Amino acid sequence: xxxxxxxxxxxxxxxxxxxxxxxxxxxxxxxxxxxxxxxxxxxxxxxxxxxxxxxxxxxxxxxxxxxxxxxxxxxxxxxxxxxxxxxxxxxxxxxxxxxxxxxxxxxxxxxxxxxxxxxxxxxxxxxxxxxxxxxxxxxxxxxxxxxxxxxxxxxxxxxxxxxxxxxxxxxxxxxxxxxxxxxxxxxxxxxxxxxxxxxxxxxxxxxxxxxxxxxxxxxxxxxxxxxxxxxxxxxxxxxxxxxxxxxxxxx
Amino acid sequence: xxxxxxxxxxxxxxxxxxxxxxxxxxxxxxxxxxxxxxxxxxxxxxxxxxxxxxxxxxxxxxxxxxxxxxxxxxxxxxxxxxxxxxxxxxxxxxxxxxxxxxxxxxxxxxxxxxxxxxxxxxxxxxxxxxxxxxxxxxxxxxxxxxxxxxxxxxxxxxxxxxxxxxxxxxxxxxxxxxxxxxxxxxxxxxxxxxxxxxxxxxxx
Numbered sequence: 126x127x128x129x130x131x132x133x134x135x136x137x138x139x140x141x142x143x144x145x146x147x148x149x150x151x152x153x154x155x156x157x158x159x160x161x162x163x164x165x166x167x168x169x170x171x172x173x174x175x176x177x178x179x180x181x182x183x184x185x186x187x188x189x190x191x192x193x194x195x196x197x198x199x200x201x202x203x204x205x206x207x208x209x210x211x212x213x214x215x216x217x218x219x220x221x222x223x224x225x226x227x228x229x230x231x232x233x234x235x236x237x238x239x240x241x242x243x244x245x246x247x248x249x250x251x252x253x254x255x256x257x258x259x260x261x262x263x264x265x266x267x268x269x270x271x272x273x274x275x276x277x278x279x280x281x282x283x284x285x286x287x288x289x290x291x292x293x294x295x296x297x298x299x300x301x302x303x304x305x306x307x308x309x310x311x312x313x314x315x316x317x318x319x320x321x322x323x324x325x326x327x328x329x330x331x332x333x334x335x336x337x338x339x340x341x342x343x344x345x346x347x348x349x350x351x352x353x354x355x356x357x358x359x360x361x362x363x364x365x366x367x368x369x370x371x372x373x374x375x376x
Numbered sequence: 377x378x379x380x381x382x383x384x385x386x387x388x389x390x391x392x393x394x395x396x397x398x399x400x401x402x403x404x405x406x407x408x409x410x411x412x413x414x415x416x417x418x419x420x421x422x423x424x425x426x427x428x429x430x431x432x433x434x435x436x437x438x439x440x441x442x443x444x445x446x447x448x449x450x451x452x453x454x455x456x457x458x459x460x461x462x463x464x465x466x467x468x469x470x471x472x473x474x475x476x477x478x479x480x481x482x483x484x485x486x487x488x489x490x491x492x493x494x495x496x497x498x499x500x501x502x503x504x505x506x507x508x509x510x511x512x513x514x515x516x517x518x519x520x521x522x523x524x525x526x527x528x529x530x531x532x533x534x535x536x537x538x539x540x541x542x543x544x545x546x547x548x549x550x551x552x553x554x555x556x557x558x559x560x561x562x563x564x565x566x567x568x569x570x571x572x573x574x575x576x577x578x579x580x
Contacts, residue, residue, distance in 0.1 A: 249524040325491065335561035342557045343549055350548020370553055374455045374542050375510050375535050 146268040146280055154345065155268055162271040166337045169276055170330055177319055178327075184313065185320030195239040197317050200310035201250065202231050202238025207293030211253045215261045220251045252351075255292060256285025260352050269341055277344035410539055412505040415512035415532035418539050422450045422530065423500045423516060430496045439493060444485035452533070452540035453481045459542075460555040464563060464570060472570050479577040480559075486580075488544070488551065495520065500528065511542070 148155045156162065184193070205228035212221035227243040227250065235242045243249070259281050260266070267280025278286070290296070299307065319326065333339045429442040447453050457480035458465040458473065465473065498520040505514045511533045517525040531543035531552075543552040559573075562580075566572040 244524065325494075328487075333558060333561070334565050335557070338557050338561055339554070342554060346549045346553060347547055370550065371459075371511060371531065371533070371542060373459050374452070375533060 147265050154341065155266070156341065157268050158270065162269065162341075163337050165271040165273055166340070168273060169271065170336065172274060173319075173330060177316075181316045181319035184316040185323075193313075193317050194241075196310050196313045198231070198235070198241045199238045200307075200314040201241070202228065202235070203295050203307060203310070204293070205231075205250070206295050207289055208250070208253055210292050210294065211255055211258045211289075212251075214255075214258045215253065217253075220253070223248065223251055254282075254285050255288030256282035257352050258288070259285055260354065266349075266354075269345065271337075271341075277340055279345075279348065282348065410512060410532065410534040412507055412512055414539055415514050415530075416502060416505040418450060418532055419505075419514040419516065419530045419541065420502055422446060422541065423502055425450075426492060426495075427500055430492055430498075436490075436493070440485050440489045443489035443492065444482060447481050447485055450541055452536040452542050453477055453484070455536050455540075455542055456484075456552060456555070457481070459552060460559040461563070461570075462556060462560055464568065468570050472574070475574050476570060476577075479574045483577045483580050484551075484555075491546075514541075 146155075146157065205224055209221050209224045209228065212218070212224060227248045230243045230246065230248065231238045231241055234240075256279075264281050264284075270278045270280060270283060272278050272283060275286075295307065329339055329343065330336050425442070425446050429439055429446075432439075432442075434442075454473075454477045457477045460480065461468070461476065468476070495518055498518055500516050500518050502514060502516045505512055511531050514530045514532055516528045516530070518528055519525045526547050527545075528547075529543075529545040530541045531545065532539060532541050534540070536542075543550055545551070562576065563570065563573050566576070
């Protein structure tokens with residue numbers, strides 16, 4: 126138990142860390158590391174074109190759909206306990222109960238999570254992560270980053286990824302001997318996602334006039350929407366930093 | 377100083393101002409004439425057309441023509457294209473703007489037509505319309521089989537003279553904002569040459 130307290134303290138420290146870079150005033154794109162980020166972007170694009178994309182094409186072409194779905198479901202199910210921890214840390218007990226029920230249903234009747242029977246039973250995943258927990262706790266988004274191999278992040282979402290790694294109970298229940306299964310399923314799911322994104326991601330990475338700027342814009346818009354931070358289309362527009370988006374049309 | 381005629385002019389001016397004031401007083405009303413219900417019915421028609429196209433089983437080329445018609449009929453493509461172009465739109469000639477608007481409309485239909493094509497077999501359902509003070513946001517969801525539904529919003533305004541949508545926002549990603557990034561990068565790559573941009577957009 127003391128280990129857990131230490132872990133939560135460590136993770137809480139990430140909240141402070143993630144607030145290290147802040148703009149003087151709200152801006153829609155805060156990218157002080159743009160020069161380095163662009164180099165990482167070119168590196169990631171290279172990784173995609175020589176490794177990820179061909180591997181994903183192979184995976185998507187040769188592995189039958191039911192098997193791919195099973196692996197993706199299994200991996201997603203292993204993430205649920207961590208999601209529930211974040212729901213609790215955010216004080217969202219309704220989502221915590223919802224996701225717990227989902228986890229129990231899929232783990233038992235869904236054969237260890239291979240089948241997602243919860244979604245058709247009106248219990249779709251209500252996703253969240255430690256990056257969102259940090260946001261709920263008041264941490265700022267921080268600077269935009271492109272991380273080698275992992276792609277677009279904000280400082281806060283990167284801190285969140287580290288937090289999620291530490292907080293997911295699955296990583297403690299199953300010892301290192303299961304790591305190959307857990308991370309193997311996660312890696313296969315990355316391939317599956319890359320395969321599913323197919324043309325859309327190709328269009329962004331390879332057909333755009335400035336794939337770095339486009340990916341940055343798409344990531345930030347979607348991330349803010351997911352976090353309900355006033356992106357266009359979200360429930361809350363009180364903090365809408367896109368307020369000026371329609372100015373030249375509506376003036 | 378005060379003469380009869382000046383007074384006369386003064387009164388006319390006063391009356392003129394009154395009339396002007398009455399017009400001004402009506403203006404916000406005119407600008408706010410668009411109601412939630414009207415915006416929603418516009419998007420109901422857009423969504424019915426999109427649903428019809430994506431589930432029609434017609435060829436890709438025919439689908440893109442269909443999407444282009446949707447943009448022509450229901451979107452303010454001129455305003456969207458000028459906003460995507462940004463500040464250079466103010467110095468471009470009217471013929472350049474017209475040609476750019478046309479090329480941009482075709483480009484949008486191809487690009488977003490191929491995205492909407494992925495919604496095949498799904499249903500777009502209009503859920504709600506919300507007054508965002510300067511525009512109305514019509515919220516819809518796309519239900520794809522076996523997946524959690526995701527959100528699509530249409531931003532509707534009547535500022536261009538008729539009720540039109542000026543943006544489509546999918547899971548928080550605004551078509552307008554995204555095209556601002558893309559079109560401005562394309563223009564920059566062409567040394568700010570709008571004519572070359574128009575040419576290349578037609579084949580993009």
